[in-house]
Amino acid sequence: MKKRYAICGVSNRSMKMFIGPMLKTFASQTEIVGLLDIDPRRFEVCKSKFAELTEVKEYGPDEFAAMVEQAKPDVIVVTGRDDTHVKYILLALERDLDVITEKPMATTGADCRRILEAERRSKGKVTVAFNYRYAPVHSRIKELVLEGKVGRVTSVDLNWYIDTYHGSSYFKRWNRMREHSGGLSIHKSSHHFDLVNWWIGRRPVEVFAFGALNYYGPGGELNPLKEDGRHCGTCAVKPDCRYFMRWSTRSKEVHVQDDHIGAVSSQPGQEPYSLYRPDACIFDSEIDIEDTYSVNVKYDGGALLSYSVNFSLPYEGYRLAINGTKGRIETMEYHSSGRVPFPVPVQTIDYFPLFGSKETIHVVHREGGHGGGDPALLEDLFLGADPHRSYPILSGSLDGAYSIGTGEAVWRSVQDHRPVRLDEVLASPGEAYSGKEG
CATH class of the missing domain: 3.30.360.10 (Dihydrodipicolinate Reductase; domain 2)
Structure with a gap:
């Protein structure tokens, strides 16, 4: 009998590690019944890759309860940004659902305690994907x-x-x-x-x-210019950046693949997601x-x-x-x-x-x-x-x-x-x- 899975965090990691294999290798054991994410553009990207999900309902970040009520999953797969993991793990355990979460399970010891206490009270259990x-x-x-x-x-x-x-x-x-x-x-x-x-x-x-x-950070010895707010895709001084040019040439640029989000386009307006760019400058002062x-x-x-x-x-x-x-x-x-x-x-x-x-x-x-x-x-x-x-x-x-x-x-x-x-x-x-x- 198939188990029903809902995905919290439609990241690049989620698509490669879980969604793709669940639809192909483990199609006889799994059924994806809900997708939850903060960025609607990610649903578009995901469904363009996996036509099998065309009819799967989409939910916003605060619609977990509605997703559980409507989609009736057995297991929640948590694959969003690290600091979001604890929210959906706790919500799942409150409803006695099993959880599969990417590592890290949470980002603080305090949140780990909350998860442990919630799991003790729940019929559900947490599995951490330490591959x-x-x-x-x-x-x-x-x-x-x-x-x-x-x-x-x-x-x-x-x-x-x-x-x-x-x-x-x-x-x-x-x-x-x-x-x-x-x-x-x-x-x-x-x-x-x-x-x-x-x-x-x-x-x-x-x-x-x-x-x-x-x-x-700004004090990095190889920082070509102390200026915040740059992005590799549009940076004027990237030819002087040893980190960027280690993998690129003057005629061919290589952009790092983000395990959780995907690649970024060098053309403004063609980024794969609407709320995030994974090519911020490695010498920013916000680090x-x-x-x-x-x-x-x-x-x-x-x-x-x-x-x-x-x-x-x-x-x-x-x-x-x-x-x-x-x-x-x-x-x-x-x-x-x-x-x-x-x-x-x-x-x-x-x-x-x-x-x-x-x-x-x-x-x-x-x-x-x-x-x-x-x-x-x-x-x-x-x-x-x-x-x-x-x-x-x-x-x-x-x-x-x-x-x-x-x-x-x-x-x-x-x-x-x-x-x-x-x-x-x-x-x-x-x-x-x-x-x-x-």
Whole structure:
């Protein structure tokens, strides 16, 4: 029997990640019965891509109740701007509906508490779309830890690198304002914190961090002109912008694809949406988030995480090491090889027993977004959990809360110059509520 789904936030991400696959791959299991968004133009764009949705009714941002009453969905899919997630999650839970939400589940610890409390009272449950767990290398790392290869985990080193194309895109968009995204320690790093939490099976307790805005904003060293209000599509000084010209030539301009909105036209009046442009200048003074972090996290059970992320580097990827009482796991990934101007190796995992010889583990890679994670996540969401997998992988509200809580603790620590405990941010949600099982 098909489940009925309503989409809150008709973003580019929503169309690529959910709507397209639901209409094609999972058409026998899903039916889209409602679309909700703040911008009517997005409905036009969506329906021009998917003729199957021509008759699906559209709703404005304050018409959630009407949508539920008229369309009668079973599940709400939340894929709008980060700061809108909490509104529709709470409205859905009030009506005992299940929720699938893009990460981050919310943008503050306070809103995470509201969601956890609402879910406790509701018949509905929240699932957070942490697709990175499903990347084959990441799942294999989880299995190695579960197999006891490293013993008791004592420390983790994770260094994440975002290249100048991807990194600068966050500073062209709504992400650049903390009120919309919670900052990149939440919008982006919640992915990474969730991976570590899941890999080692522990909860973060305390965070100390440093952070800075080194590359973007008006003080950026490569700012060609200190002037607010510019957009790449119409900027007169973009030939002097190293970030823009890294991907463009004088005769061919490359505009960053916005994962949540889409591309912007260089011609005024031809933008794909009426209320938003994703090509604001990366050197604007309204930017109030950091682009560089160095973080230490302490977990229950004693494990320690050393984490860093940088949003303006020559290539993209990460380095990971998990240390334990029986050995060490290492891996490195380059995950934007199409933009890396040099050959990159296929990712493998190296296992070093504490006493013994190194073992290199090759993993069968899959096609699809987020290292092959997206298609596998969608199967679990719409077909049910894989019965052949021996460990839980779908994320719930508590997973979402701890990833966001760590991210908020990061920027609080940066601002206050002190360690920040997770119970300050989340008020010990694990003690009050353990979340609902998928």
